[in-house]
Amino acid sequence: MLTIEGLRKEYGAVVALQGASLSLVPGTIHALLGANGSGKSTLVKMLGGVVRPTEGMIWVDEQRLETGSPAHAIHQGIAVSYQETSLVPSMSVADNLLLGIEPTGKAGYVARRAIRERAAEILDQLELNIPPDVPVAELPTNAQHLLEIGKALVKRPKYLVLDEATAALRREEVKRLFSIVCGLRDEGAAILFVSHRFDEVYAICDRATVLRNGAVVGTRSLSKTSREELIQDMIGQRISLEPVRQETGNSIKKQSLRLKARSLTNSELGGVDLEVSAGEIVGIGGLQGQGQTALLRALIGAILVRGDLETEGHRGLFRNPSHAAESGVRFISGDRGREGVFGQRSIYENIMIGRIATSPLWQRAWQRGKNRAVRDLVEQLKIVHHSLTQEVRGLSGGNQQKVLFARTLASRPNVVILDDPTKGVDVSTRMEIHRLLRSMAGAGVGLLIASSDDEELAGVCDRVLIMYEGRIVRELTGDLQPSHITKASIEGAQSEKGKGAETRADSL
Amino acid sequence: MAFTERVKQRLGQSSRNSLGIAVGVAVLLTAVGGAFNRGFVSPSNLLNLLAISSLLGLAAAGQTLVVLSGGEGIDLSIGAVISLSAVLTSQISNGQNGLLLPAVVVTLVVGVLLGLVNGLGIYLAQVPPLIMTLGMSSVIEGIVLVYTQGQPKGQAPPFLAALGTGQVLGIPWLIIVWAMFTLIIWYVLKYLVYGRLLFLVGDNRSAGRMSGVPVAKLVVGTYALSGFFSACTGILFLGYTNTTYLNIGDVYILPSVAAVVVGGTALSGGRGGYIGTVVGAILLTVLDSLLTTLHMGEATRGIINGVVLLVLLSIYTRQPKDA
Amino acid sequence: MRTRFSSNQTATRIFRSPAMIGWVLFLLGLVANAIVQPTLFKLSVINSNLGLAAPLVMVAIGQTAAVLAGGIDLSVGAIVTLTNVLVVSLCSFHHTGFWLAAILGVAAGIAVGVVNGFIISIVRIPALLVTFAMMSIINGVALAILPQPGGQIPADIYQIYGNTVAGLPFPLLLIIVGVLLWVVFRYRKIGRYLIAVGGAAGSSRANGIPVTKVRFQSYVLSAMFASLAGLFLTAEVSSGDPLIGASYALNSLAAVVLGGTALAGGRGSVSGSVGGALFLILVQNIVYFANVPSYYQTLVSGLIVVMGLATTGVLYARSGKWRLTNGR
Amino acid sequence: GTPTGKGTASSGGGSGKSFVIGVANGYIGNDWRTQMIADVQQVAKTYEKQGVISKLIVENANNDVTQQISQIQNMINSGVNAIMIDPVSATALVPAIQKAQKAGILVIPFDGVVNNPKVTNITTDQYSWAKGGAEWLADQLHGKGNIILMDGLAGVPAENIRAQAEQDVFSKYPGIHVLQKVFGGWAEATAEQKMTSLIATYPNIDGIYTQDGMGMGIVQAYTAAHKTPPLMTGDVTVGFFKYWTEHENSGFHSYVESNPPGIGATALEFTVNMLQGKKLKSSSIQANPVDTSETNTVLVKSPLTVTDSNLQQVWNSTMKGKPSSYSLDAWLTPSQVDAYFQ
């Protein structure tokens, strides 16, 4: 049994967590819920020893855990899959999986064969078909998240903590994960599960603790609690969970073409044709790793590609993202920390850059105080902050994501391309973002969204394109249902299996 | 607890505070000098110290931008570019005011071009800046040797010499020129798109790229600017010394980096500014002058210089603990 | 489904290995050198080249440790000097036996590494700054110990150094010992952790790796190799000089980069650095035997090195998806 | 490839032979050294025309001992007859030199010296050079006054010898008070900056003792401060001479003893003579100034001293019109060199 008693964490003036208590009972799965910035990750990091609490303590089986020491936490059987992952990108998959717990042989040398074998074992268990000696940096993000989970599992923990481990995963991967996790539970492990997805929580958790503004609102048994009650706990008010439907899109649809791509081809793409009209939201689905990310990057000129491209006032492929931005094509990366925010700079600057990124370098920049637009955007998106000059790295993940939206809105785009826009975003923020996407579309912007979440695609898109092995194999329109998209993804894969492989071989 | 946390945060994070500390230390060092020798704090010596700082300050201007641009930016070719610029201006102008303009134009163009080569090597060929600029530094030294055949000719035109050593109303022109440069750089960094983007891209280059910033132009351009400022420094340096010699710029290579860091600009990029460098340049000049005044032997000087630097840096470049 | 991963990956991976770049450069340099200097492969020529290369190789190995762990050590040159002046002045002016002097000299060098490591990892000041300041301090100390060049070590020591053992040049044996010494670290946890910490310190910490300790050790390692280099250099020159090590700081960094190690840390190899160091030594030979006129020598050797660096960079940029992660 | 001179390497004698001579110059980055190399090359040209020298190889090390050793080894490997070395270190080259000698190669360190009994160093007599200036200054000050010593670079052999001479002279005069000894690094700009601070700090400087390369920096510092420089020893560059000639009449007095870059050319004369088998007179060889226990050095006296009296003549005959960093130069003629030999 693991017990948390009055954990408190202050970052300067910010109180991230104010006296949280809960206990993890062996053989159960415990959910930790809360809006973005409510302190879930902070609590998780204290469990893992990465963050030292300002006050409070953690007991593991009647023994006090030495806080602030990851090594000690691991020793006590606590294994954590972190929200922002704890991988070393330059090291291989196998080395990452056993990082810190390498078996050593005679004379203190690391047993490399043993590492490979154990790595292969865990990769097998996760049904991850990647060779153990590839550097982690070369993997797509979802594979990285799976590895992060694998790294926790390989420790055979007594206490497994999963912080939004499923956020970057697709359905079938989540299913696989759950069967492993449930197996662990049945063997007597206690699991703390952090997620913004209610289906997942209801699917496997026994109890849920809800945090709001760093304080525990309460712990409830899930069998006796409705979603609405949980949401009320999380945000202190009732909201409707109806998906945002495509009200605006159809009316302007086909009015004017915002983006038209023809036969985009490179090592990961096998000739993709694509059109996005003004006011339209186009989704990109499919199984994991079918070239979705590559497609988005190819469109904005971030990776090399052949083919043709047309946007308003511009014809031809973009040389680089800046070139794309000049034509009003903006991108929001799925990798927020590395390609999204400027962590050490202020909220203000992070948003302002949307306006000035493509301005002539010797022009006067958009100045603070002169323009209320930034403040308005921050308010419109309800970004939780205490000052506009605050460093963005101090915001929670969800709020950082909103900053990226504010930046994009500030740039007055024609086309917005998004990779997993609501990854790790809480329910209410997610709905806000969906509404925002709709209202952008309503204003005539064309949107292209890749998402690992079929529910999201169904809820917000006018049209969904299914990708398989670097090509678009299906287009779904009309009344979109998450299950249709999932089904189409799998069917697409099966029906295309034979010829898909050939096409791909040709393109290599 | 909360208090120590806050103090730590202050010391660890805010560049404004490191600036305050640097100013404080500079004043303290001056006072110590004054205590040992009244002449040290005489107005004329203080002005002289400022004039000397101005050359270092100018040499460190490009360095500041390059460090701010991130990606472990640093420019060790500054010394060689200064030498080459002094040589070029001296040989082309040959001591004549009439030829000064073409000499300056050629020098500035060459400075910018060399900076461009640095930038391209760093950005396109991805050579680490430290090593790229070090290698370029030896290439440029080679160019100087070949160009001069070992003996630089000419001298500073009278106009330039007046700028380098003359005064107006008792204030050395150098200080005035430096003040102007400072004002311009400060304005550029604070108000122009270039400056704003430099800080952001310096903080996170990939994010800059993905948000549509022309990162290549910005980063390569920053190295070119560094070449430009080094060329300016070389020209003024020629005015200061009147005639030049082959390795005139060498003395500025490491101090220019030190001035930037002592001024509170983070070596990791994205945080800091030129005003800090100005203070850093003054601080280092005062320290050097103080050690001279205190009759330090060369061995002791090296030791004291290092210790002072360490102590200063430990006050404000301390990294926050990982937790 | 991931066909691209399984097909002949091992071959590509070896070719993509950063160490390759260092060795390719070295081989190119060797060929160029052999063309302009037909006597290159005579034993005595090899021997004298290796005698000069050994100290740089050692410093480069140590520097690799510091760089891999995400740091840098500018004080290695000063440590070389410190060991040199200590050993020589102990031998010549204090009548200490050579081996005792050698041990004391290396110990002093390591002590500098301990101080570096302490300030960098525990006080947490950026390595570039600490080791830069330390360079100034240690050079001062060396000047105080031996204010002007002088002193001698026993003649037999440098005769051994210049000789062959079992048909192999003695410096080559020393280089091999140095590499083996590195291997002892590399394939234990410490070697792995150097790379982990350099690659992602925060992640390493979360995985229970003692980041502070690893950083600390990287500077001790770097200093240890530097002081061994100081010892080898002393054997090569047989006397003391308070300015002798100045060039090693930047040369070792150049060797490390030429060897394909990322200055940002986390990626690279010692074998690459060895190749890089040898390449730098070869450049001097090439410039000599190619009859480059006096005033052009600096330019030509500078250009060769810059071109080597650019090649390294371009090859590196092309190897794998690093392009996207490197901030381009 | 580089020509080999193996045929003559073993003996180093046999007149009528044509020699390959290597020059391992420790540093090329300043004007004095480039002038030195130019002088060597100029003299070598004459010998090449006469067929005495078949090839001159000049290599520059970047103040880096190992690079210089490598160059010496390369010279050994390519079979030169003699190696002239302007050493980076007085001690560190000894093993390389011994290797060269074992290969029958004549080794002549010049400008700087090497501590090895078996070589013959050819160098300007730094001690008497520094002493001359110091004595002139003390004399002009009538043994009384506050002075500044602007020295070169700590830890360098020539500097240590000069410092010894300065101390020996000034300690004889109790009335002379050394306000401050600073190092200007033989760099004009550094000297200028240091001097600027000193002028402001000490209102009472009566005289300045300085060495080559820094005199003009001191003058610049005074000019910028709108002051006239006090009595000072000068430096050998055209820049300084120009100032001196222009201000001689407004009361500026100085003293310059040449420390000629031509020492390289002089050393080449010695080398050729020795290659041709001539032997030095025993009186020519004196104690090594760095390590007086060794007698292995030819101390070449400075060929020229300039004071107010011969200033105009020297200026007009050798300096006028040269680049400002050009140093007052001279080297021994073949007949002057002959006088050192048996």
Ligand SMILES: Nc1ncnc2c1ncn2[C@@H]1O[C@H](COP(=O)(O)OP(=O)(O)OP(=O)(O)O)[C@@H](O)[C@H]1O
């Ligand atoms: N290093 C830090 N410095 C300052 N404030 C921080 C830091 N880390 C977290 N915070 C603050 O602590 C609060 C809690 O953050 P935390 O990451 O725990 O939220 P979360 O519940 O995990 O949110 P999300 O669902 O978005 O991941 C936030 O308000 C955040 O701004």
Ligand SMILES: Nc1ncnc2c1ncn2[C@@H]1O[C@H](COP(=O)(O)OP(=O)(O)OP(=O)(O)O)[C@@H](O)[C@H]1O
């Ligand atoms: N380094 C590599 N070597 C070989 N193949 C690779 C490499 N990296 C990625 N791939 C392959 O390229 C394809 C596309 O990768 P990409 O990163 O675009 O995935 P993705 O569609 O973004 O996945 P998701 O969005 O679900 O995370 C994948 O099928 C993957 O197998």
Ligand SMILES: [Mg+2]
């Ligand atoms: Mg979180």
Ligand SMILES: [Mg+2]
């Ligand atoms: Mg993706």
